[in-house]
């Protein structure tokens with residue numbers, strides 16, 4: 107079932123960079139990877155999808171109203187609060203009960219340190235707390251901005267499992283990443299951005315077959331003539 111259609115979606119900053127006339131569509135229950143190099147436009151697109159910014163031109167048609175759960179890329183938690191206090195605070199906005207808060211903390215292995223101040227957390231632990239808060243609630247669309255940032259290989263593998271669990275519950279997942287192999291392992295669909303424009307978009311397996319490319323990395327390098 108169609109979830110979203112973007113038609114010539116643009117958000118251009120004063121320096122003429124940003125996202126330029128992006129057109130794509132997304133079906134419900136799919137996992138979409140937004141990939142591309144630094145400055146390609148991934149975060150700009152995520153800001154439009156999450157409603158943090160409004161496009162300057164073009165349109166975004168949601169075929170079904172969505173409750174969005176969101177993992178930002180640079181979260182600054184109040185460092186004097188503990189992990190459980192932060193989660194309780196965020197859970198109160200989403201009407202999530204205590205049991206679910208506890209489950210989520212266990213899922214990201216922060217249960218034992220839940221009473222520690224976030225100030226004492228490593229980068230990866232803060233990122234796992236960020237992941238935990240995004241998993242709270244029942245939003246039908248989960249948007250993750252660079253979720254692998256700061257995670258070690260074990261947690262990258264766990265993240266993959268968590269994302270696929272959400273997909274299996276019927277949730278649509280959109281995430282951005284620089285890790286092309288990770289994108290290939292998790293995503294059904296891919297949107298490759300380059301300098302604000304869409305270079306490749308569609309079902310990943312079909313694209314690789316059509317382009318006769320062994321991997322997304324190979325295809326990306328080929329398209330950029332690198």
Ligand SMILES: Nc1ncnc2c1ncn2[C@@H]1O[C@H](COP(=O)(O)OP(=O)(O)OP(=O)(O)O)[C@@H](O)[C@H]1O
Nearest residue numbers: 119120121123124143144145146147148149150151
């Ligand atoms: N606030 C801003 N003002 C001016 N230009 C901006 C602003 N934010 C982003 N840009 C420009 O828009 C383009 C797209 O940036 P964006 O942050 O969306 O890229 P990205 O794909 O998320 O990059 P990265 O992988 O480095 O996080 C870049 O050229 C960037 O310089």
